[in-house]
Every structure is written in C-alpha cells, then in structure tokens.
Amino acid sequence: MRTITMLRATAASLVILTPASVAHAQSTPLAESTLRETDDATNAGDEILVTGRLGTVAQKKVDASYSITTISEKDLRERAIGNLAEAMQQIPGVWADSSGGVGANNTRVRGIPRGGYESLAVYEDGLPIQHDPGINWINVDQFLRIDETYSGIEAVRGGPSSIFAANAPGGLVNFIPRKGTPQLSGLLKLTTSDYGQIRGDAWLGGPIADGWRFSVGGYYNKDQGIRDPGPAANNGGQGRVLISKDFARGSISFGVKYMEDNNFFFDAIPLVRNGDDLKPLAPFNGHDDTLTGPQDGRVQIKTPDGIRKAQFNLFNQTSDLQFTLKGNTEFDDGTTVSGGFRYRDSTTDRNARGLNSLNTKAAQLSSVRANAVKAFAGRGATDVRLVYNDDGSAYGANANGNGLVGVNTFQSIQNPIKETMGLIELGHVYETGIGRHDVKLGLYGTTADWAHDRNDGVGLTEVAPNARLLDNVAVNAGGQVVGRVTDTGIQRYEARFAHSYGGYEDVAFYISDEWQITPKLRVDGGFRYETIWIHGYSEGVKSFNLGNPDTLADDNVLYGSDVFNRFDPKFSDHSYTIGANWQFMPEAGIFGRYTSTYRLPQIGQYRDNVLPTGIRSQSIEQAEAGVKFQKPWGSLYATLFYNSFKDVQFTNTYIDPASLRIVQEINYGDVSTTGVELEANLKPVRWFDVSATATYQEPKFKNYTYNTIVAGAPVTTSFDGNRPSSMPKVMASIRPRVSLIGGRLRVLGEWRYEGDKFNDDSNLVKLPAFSVFNASAELDVTQNVTVQVKGTNLSNALGLGQGGGQQLVPGAADGAVILARPILGRAVQGSVLFKF
Known part of the structure; x- marks a missing residue:
C-alpha cells in the first residue's frame, strides 16, 4: 500500500520530465510572476499576478478577488530587506518578529496562533521551499536568504492560498528568482556595517545560444551580530544557477541552489517588571547584549556512546541543496499544461543555549547541598560552593550587580530532511452563453525522508552579557574541592533525549474555476482534497549512570533504550473556497470570499520518545471582504477578515525543578479573530510618495483549559477570552520616500508601530507597545554605481519581540523578573552597487 502511495506522490514530479513543446507567454504556471519594476510605486495595481490564482488568464492586482501584497526588486533593494521575517513585516495582517536573527523567527497571520511558519506556505519560483514550512526545529526561514538573485515577492493572505498550497491556512508567499536577460548584464554589491559585517552579492545574466539564457549569482556574509556573542554570529552564503528558454508557445527552466550558513539565534534576556513597565536586568543593555558567550564553546554533552557532536559556539549550522525543473506549454485548442519538480537535501544543526529560570546563589547552593555532601562524604565533603568554571574563583553573592544564577538548557538538535516535490496543472478557458470559464486542475505530490536527534543538557551560568559558566563544587572543611556537582557548567547531561526517524508522503488534488459572468462581475471557486501518510520510529528513553566518580552530572543521563515505537x-x-469580484470601474472594485480549510498534522509532532495521542487535523473557517482603488496618483486596498481556528494544539514545556527533567504538557483550544487590513499609497507629486499599512485585529481564545496540581489537588484553569501570546491588536507602518536630483537621490523613511501583546496565553505579563524608526538613502553616483546607507532602529527603541523562557503554567513569571527577547538595537549599514 505504501509503495502505491509513494508512486502517487512522485507521479506529479515526473510529469515535467516528459518531452513537450513549451509555453505561451501568458501561460504563467506555479505562481510564477511577471512583476515589472517601475519608478512609480502606484503602478503596483497593474502588475500581472498569478500567486494564489484560481485561473490562468492574466489578471492585475487591482482585479484580484483576494488580498495580495507585492514587493518589487526595487523595494527589496531600497528597504534593504535582510531576511524572511523582515519581508513579512512589510505585509498587513502579518506579525513577524525578526529579533531572533537571520532565521528561526516567528510569525502570526491574521490572528492564527501557530508559531514559526506553520500557517504560511513559503514558495520559491512557484514551488515549496519546504513542503511543511513549520516542522518542529526546521522552520522554512532557515533555508531562505534574500540576496540579489531575487526579483520580487508576492504574498497572498488567506483567500485561495490553501486551495493551491499545502499548509497555507494563513497565506502563501512566493519568492521570484531573477532570470537571464537578452543581453549580458550583471551587478556586484559590497556591504559593511557597524557590527563588523563583510558581505558581497553578485549576479550575472545573459544569453547562451539558441534562445537559452543563464542567471547565476549569490552572496557571502560574515558579521559579529548586533548582539555580539564572541565568535562570528553569522558566517556563510549561497549560490544559484538558473538556465531557461522561452519558446513560441512555452518555456522551460532548470535551477540549482546551494546554501551553507552558520547563524546565531538571539534568545531571551532577563528583564525587571514593574507593572507593565519592563527594563533590562542589570548589567544588561537591552539593545546589543546577549547571554551567549565564548565559553559556550566549552560545553560538551556526554552520552553512553561518547561525546555528542555539538558545537555551541557555531550556533545554527544549515546546509541546503536544491534542484528545480519547470516547464509549461499551450496546445492548439488553448489548453495549457505546466509542471514543476523540486528535490532538496538539507541538514540543520541547532546548537543553542536558552535561559530557563533564575536562582539566587543561596537558593542554588541549597538545592544541591544535601545530595552533594552525601555523595562525596567519603572524601570529606562538608559544604558546596559556586565557582567560575574557567578559573575556579568564587561566584560572589552580588556578582554582576544581581547575584543571580542562570539555569540554562543547552540544546543540540540535528534535523536532516530530503524531499521530492512535484506539481502538474492543466488549464483550459472556454466560452459559454453566460460568460467565460477559466478552469484549472492540479495534482501535487511530496515524498520525504526525515530524522530528529536531540540531546539537551541543563547547565549553570552567571546572569550577565556573554555569561561565563558556573560550577557547583563540593568542598571539605579546609575549603578544598573534593567533588563536582556539575561538569564544565553542566548540572545534568541529557535532561532530554529524542531520536526519531521516518518520512511522509503527501498527495493533493485540486480544481478551480474563474467564471467571468460579465466584464465587471466574476465568481470563482476551488476545491482541494489532500492526504498525508506519516511513518517512522521513535526510540524510547532510559536513564544511565556514566560512572564518573568525580561528578554528579552524569549520574542520571537520559539516552536511547534501543526500544523503538x-x-x-x-x-x-x-478545503473549498468561493469568491466574487465586482469591478465596477477599471480602477476600483469590491470582493468577498469564504474559505473552509484545514491544517494537517506534521511529522515533527512525532519527534519525541512519548508518542502523542489525539493528533487531528485542524479546521479553519475564513471570510473576507474588501475594496480596491487604484489611480496613477494613489491606491487603497482595505480588507475586513474573520477566521475561526478549531482544535489548536498548544505545547507547554518546562523544567521540573525536582528531577531536572524537561516536561511537556499538551493542550487544545479554539481561536477566533476579527480584523481589518489597510494598504495604501499616495503620490501627489513626481518626487514624493508615501505608502502605509495598518492592521487591527481581535483574536480571542475559546474552549482552552488546562489542568495543574495545586497542594495535591487537581485545578482546572481556563484561558477563554484571553488573547493568544505574541499577537498585537494594532500594527502599522508609514514609509515616505523623496526623490531628488532628477531621481538620482532617493531617501526612504519608515515608522513601524507594534501594539502591546502578551508574553503568554495566560495574559499575566504584557509586553508594551513600541515604535521603530528606520531610514535609508540611495545615490546614483553614475548610471552604473549606486551607494546606499541604511539605519535601523534609529531611536534605539527597547521593543520586545516576544516572551521567552518556559514555565509550567504560561505566565508563571509574573514576579519581579521575566524573560523576553528585545528587538535588535540601532545599527548602520552601508553598501555600494556596481551594475553593467
């Protein structure tokens, strides 16, 4: 049965390999865009769009029956957008937090409470970068780096995205690579910054022979990070080759991309809370400090099989090799066929340290004293001390001005994944007595191999920037060290172990129809049916004593039991969708849409040694209605939306202070959201324009309860009516732009506002609202040379991206100190671009 399933999953991939003549220029399949760069920002409504399209006939943004945002090559360069989260911040209805660094960031779309990119499909050149963008510990943003090889972005919010894409209840984002040009052309861009950045981008494109064109480019980057962890925070790059040819009635392309990157994940820091006012705990500077430091490289995770391969001073290590083949053709009767095939082989090693809780020195020593003195009694142990790991000096009661001890999780997680994805679409347009039907049939398939290996240690550090490791040591009456509770800062090796491997096959069929009833009225609908088979093995866990008599850190090590479940x-x-669009004038229209969709489970939910129960598909109901207006001097797109998300799974993770085991609690709840999105542009004169986005939303929990034990008795607590964590009600941005000296000098400003949000689902800790000011200036020194300067967070605002730390009950940290992750502080970046 599984063999048949795998054949189905790969059948669509293989269709593209069959010989065929290829496509008519208007037959633009697989969400491929024909975005055209223009000097007039208001011309965006004239761009031909296909991302999320229900048909194949060319359609402008102003004619669309769903909400879509376009970001051009010019926008990418002027705004110096550096990563996926920063790109998502340009889109109304999307909350995106880029405070984590280059990758592993967080998003929320229209109030849907799914972390990472679980509700947002991310495509490149019309095919998924990763079938499921939100697999635990393998977020899709780890495999996407924005460079000069991209020509633009299209982003659909809600609407028909979940008809054409898997795992897309919130929307679909398509990154469009640059193709070869008729004449040889290229560019070289050199970038530096005030945080030690050295970066080079290059691109070259042109003709080969017989109508074939090439596009080759990439980048290399190295920097210390705005929050300097000691070693280079980011070091790596990517390269891409794309070969393509346009025929009289079709096209074909083949691309290869390879990325190798080490990047630092900025975790939470402690903050002092006074009501809703939060400030960094001394001695932290919330703008550019981080707990992670050079001593993290000393940490080793010891197991019964030896030392775990984990380099905590290299942070997140990611490699991704991707092959893509695409083609399309149009037959004599107007029928179009398009197909795409993608194979990828990637590995992600997540090496990170996260602060879980804080103790006073006295409390930390008290928690281990009795056990340590007993364990080393034969050596004369009478007490315990807290010392620095590097030089053995005593840790003072008021060290760093706070005297606190940090209990950290040192996570070493390895996630290799190989995927084969294929898609074939058949389209046909035909006229009837009552209008034109534009019909599309699609078949999508995926097959993948996946593994998850995790080893977590619990370790002690001081609470300070670039924190040093601490050791608990047992001493005799003379103060001499006779034993160690910890080992190189680690209090317990293997507090969490997971080893799982397997794969999945996914097959989806969809059909859609755009019915143009009159020149002004169009109705569309679509249906998708999808099945996923998930399979694999998860190893059980048992406790081991590694037998080192000099330390207690290895007395209770969790590791594999050799028993596989x-x-x-x-x-x-x-899922299905139905929409209507009334274009009552060429420059204006209204639309409405209802979508019933779902979010299927994913293999990452089976990564731990205790297999989950009750896993189920999650259902989402969505409705939206909008108005569109587009003139040469300005535009307005406004959308009212509603969604109801059923059976949302929430996992709460915490460290049991008694056993030092990491514990998981699974809860389910519902969330409903009502909101409005605005996207506008005004260009009153040739030399000035201003664009703006705004979102107001009201997300609320329903049917969300959890159980805890208080004084030995079960207690049920409800979060009904609460706002999900990391969801501001209000988000807004304004971007004025001035063009001077005949357009050679362009100055762009940005004000971005993020309303208050909660640190957790219990709504006990509120993270305050904040504003960020960014600016950039570009000067064309010559026709072929452009210099740019960009400043981010110019006011050095202490905005909090999201809450960190892990508690038994979300919101337990309602005392004097909480953990949260500030946005990155002020930074300045400069570049020079050479074009020919």
Whole structure:
C-alpha cells in the first residue's frame, strides 16, 4: 500500500520530465510572476499576478478577488530587506518578529496562533521551499536568504492560498528568482556595517545560444551580530544557477541552489517588571547584549556512546541543496499544461543555549547541598560552593550587580530532511452563453525522508552579557574541592533525549474555476482534497549512570533504550473556497470570499520518545471582504477578515525543578479573530510618495483549559477570552520616500508601530507597545554605481519581540523578573552597487 502511495506522490514530479513543446507567454504556471519594476510605486495595481490564482488568464492586482501584497526588486533593494521575517513585516495582517536573527523567527497571520511558519506556505519560483514550512526545529526561514538573485515577492493572505498550497491556512508567499536577460548584464554589491559585517552579492545574466539564457549569482556574509556573542554570529552564503528558454508557445527552466550558513539565534534576556513597565536586568543593555558567550564553546554533552557532536559556539549550522525543473506549454485548442519538480537535501544543526529560570546563589547552593555532601562524604565533603568554571574563583553573592544564577538548557538538535516535490496543472478557458470559464486542475505530490536527534543538557551560568559558566563544587572543611556537582557548567547531561526517524508522503488534488459572468462581475471557486501518510520510529528513553566518580552530572543521563515505537498515522482533509469580484470601474472594485480549510498534522509532532495521542487535523473557517482603488496618483486596498481556528494544539514545556527533567504538557483550544487590513499609497507629486499599512485585529481564545496540581489537588484553569501570546491588536507602518536630483537621490523613511501583546496565553505579563524608526538613502553616483546607507532602529527603541523562557503554567513569571527577547538595537549599514 505504501509503495502505491509513494508512486502517487512522485507521479506529479515526473510529469515535467516528459518531452513537450513549451509555453505561451501568458501561460504563467506555479505562481510564477511577471512583476515589472517601475519608478512609480502606484503602478503596483497593474502588475500581472498569478500567486494564489484560481485561473490562468492574466489578471492585475487591482482585479484580484483576494488580498495580495507585492514587493518589487526595487523595494527589496531600497528597504534593504535582510531576511524572511523582515519581508513579512512589510505585509498587513502579518506579525513577524525578526529579533531572533537571520532565521528561526516567528510569525502570526491574521490572528492564527501557530508559531514559526506553520500557517504560511513559503514558495520559491512557484514551488515549496519546504513542503511543511513549520516542522518542529526546521522552520522554512532557515533555508531562505534574500540576496540579489531575487526579483520580487508576492504574498497572498488567506483567500485561495490553501486551495493551491499545502499548509497555507494563513497565506502563501512566493519568492521570484531573477532570470537571464537578452543581453549580458550583471551587478556586484559590497556591504559593511557597524557590527563588523563583510558581505558581497553578485549576479550575472545573459544569453547562451539558441534562445537559452543563464542567471547565476549569490552572496557571502560574515558579521559579529548586533548582539555580539564572541565568535562570528553569522558566517556563510549561497549560490544559484538558473538556465531557461522561452519558446513560441512555452518555456522551460532548470535551477540549482546551494546554501551553507552558520547563524546565531538571539534568545531571551532577563528583564525587571514593574507593572507593565519592563527594563533590562542589570548589567544588561537591552539593545546589543546577549547571554551567549565564548565559553559556550566549552560545553560538551556526554552520552553512553561518547561525546555528542555539538558545537555551541557555531550556533545554527544549515546546509541546503536544491534542484528545480519547470516547464509549461499551450496546445492548439488553448489548453495549457505546466509542471514543476523540486528535490532538496538539507541538514540543520541547532546548537543553542536558552535561559530557563533564575536562582539566587543561596537558593542554588541549597538545592544541591544535601545530595552533594552525601555523595562525596567519603572524601570529606562538608559544604558546596559556586565557582567560575574557567578559573575556579568564587561566584560572589552580588556578582554582576544581581547575584543571580542562570539555569540554562543547552540544546543540540540535528534535523536532516530530503524531499521530492512535484506539481502538474492543466488549464483550459472556454466560452459559454453566460460568460467565460477559466478552469484549472492540479495534482501535487511530496515524498520525504526525515530524522530528529536531540540531546539537551541543563547547565549553570552567571546572569550577565556573554555569561561565563558556573560550577557547583563540593568542598571539605579546609575549603578544598573534593567533588563536582556539575561538569564544565553542566548540572545534568541529557535532561532530554529524542531520536526519531521516518518520512511522509503527501498527495493533493485540486480544481478551480474563474467564471467571468460579465466584464465587471466574476465568481470563482476551488476545491482541494489532500492526504498525508506519516511513518517512522521513535526510540524510547532510559536513564544511565556514566560512572564518573568525580561528578554528579552524569549520574542520571537520559539516552536511547534501543526500544523503538512505530508511528504510522494517516490524515485526510479537504478545503473549498468561493469568491466574487465586482469591478465596477477599471480602477476600483469590491470582493468577498469564504474559505473552509484545514491544517494537517506534521511529522515533527512525532519527534519525541512519548508518542502523542489525539493528533487531528485542524479546521479553519475564513471570510473576507474588501475594496480596491487604484489611480496613477494613489491606491487603497482595505480588507475586513474573520477566521475561526478549531482544535489548536498548544505545547507547554518546562523544567521540573525536582528531577531536572524537561516536561511537556499538551493542550487544545479554539481561536477566533476579527480584523481589518489597510494598504495604501499616495503620490501627489513626481518626487514624493508615501505608502502605509495598518492592521487591527481581535483574536480571542475559546474552549482552552488546562489542568495543574495545586497542594495535591487537581485545578482546572481556563484561558477563554484571553488573547493568544505574541499577537498585537494594532500594527502599522508609514514609509515616505523623496526623490531628488532628477531621481538620482532617493531617501526612504519608515515608522513601524507594534501594539502591546502578551508574553503568554495566560495574559499575566504584557509586553508594551513600541515604535521603530528606520531610514535609508540611495545615490546614483553614475548610471552604473549606486551607494546606499541604511539605519535601523534609529531611536534605539527597547521593543520586545516576544516572551521567552518556559514555565509550567504560561505566565508563571509574573514576579519581579521575566524573560523576553528585545528587538535588535540601532545599527548602520552601508553598501555600494556596481551594475553593467
């Protein structure tokens, strides 16, 4: 049965390999855009769009029956957008937090409470970068780096995105690579910054022979990070080659991309809370300090099989090799066929340290004293001390001005994944007595191999920037060290172990129709049916004593038991959408849409040694209505939206202070959201324009309860009516732009506002609202040389991206100190661009 399933999953991938003549210029499949760069920002409504399209006939943004945002090559360069989260911040209805650094950031779309990119499909050149963008510990943003090889972005919010894309209840984002040009052309861009950045981008494109064109480019970057962890925070790059040819009635392209990157993940720091006012705990500077430091490289995770391969001073290590083949053709009767195939082989090593809780020195020593003195009694132990790991000096009661001890999780997580994805679409347009039908049929398939290996240690550090490791040591009456509770800062090796491997196959069929009833009225609909087979094995866990008599850190090590539990679930679901658009004048229209969709489970939910129960597909109901207006001097797109998300799974993770085991609690709840999105542009004169976005939303929990034990008795607590964590009600941005000296000098400003949000689902800790000011200036020194300066967070605002730390009950940290992750502080970046 599984063999048949895998054949189905790969059948669509293989279709593109069959010989065929290729496509008519208007047959633009697989969400491929024909974005055209223009000097007039208001011309965006004239761009031909296909991302999220229900048909194949060319359609402008102003004619669309769903909400879509476009970001051109010019926008990418002027705004110096550096990563996926920063790109998402340009889109109304999307909350994106880039405070984590280059990758592993967080998003929320229209109030849907799914972390990472679980509700947002991310495509490149019309195919998924990763089938499921939100697999635990393998977020899609780890495999996407924005450089000069991209020509633009299209982003659909809600609407029909979940008909054409898997795992896209919130929307679909498509990154469009630059193709070869008729004549040889290229560019070289050199960038530096005040945080030690050295970066080079290059691109070259042109003709080969017989209509074939090439596009080759990439980048290399190295920097210390705005929050300097000691070693280079980011070091790596990517390269891409794209070969393409346009025929009279079709096109074909083949691309290869390879990325190798080490990047630092900025975790939470402690902050002092006074009501809703939060400030960094001394001696932290919230703008550019981080707990992570050079001593993290000393940490080793010891196991019964030896020392775990984990380099904590290299942070997140990611490699991704991607092959893509695409083609399309149009037959004599107007029928179009398009197909795409993608294979990728990637590995992610997540090496990170996260601060979980804080203790006073006295409390920390008290928690281990009795056990340590007993364990080393034969050596004369009478007491315990807290010392620095590097030189053995005593840790003072008021060290760093706070005297606190940090209990940290040192996580070493390895996630290799190989995926094969294929898509074939058949389109046909035909006339009837009552209008034109534009019909599309699609078949999508994926097959993948996946593994998850995790080893976590619990370790002690001081609470200070670039924190040093601490050791608990047992001493005799003379103060001499006779034993160690910890080992190189680690209090317990292997507090969490996971080893799982397997794969999945996914097959989806969809059909859609755009019915142009009259020149002004269009109705569309679509249906998708999808099945995923998830399979694999998860190893059980047992405790080991590694037998080192000099330390207690290895007395209770969790590791694999060599007993494997099989998982083999199958999930199916369907979605449908119906919409209407009334274009009452060429420059204006209104639309409405209802979508019933779903979010299927993913293999990452089976990564731990205790297999989950009750996993189910999650259902989402969405409705939206909008008005569109586009003139040469300005535009306005406004959308009212509603969604109801059923059976949302929430996992709460915490460290049991008694056993030092990491514990997980799974809860389910519902969330409903009502909101409005605005996207506008005004260009009153040729030399000035201003664009703006705004979102107001009201997300609320329903049917969300959890159980805890208080004084030995079960207690049920409800979060009904609460706002999900990391969801501001209000988000807004304004971007004025001035063009001077005949357009050679362009100055762009940005004000971005993020309303208050909660640190957790209990709504006990509120993270205050904040504003950020960014600016950039570009000067064309010559026709071929451009210099740019960009400043981010110019006011050095202490905005908090999201809450960090892990508590048993979300919001337990309602005392004097909480953990949260500030946005990055002020930074200045400069570049010079050479074009020919």
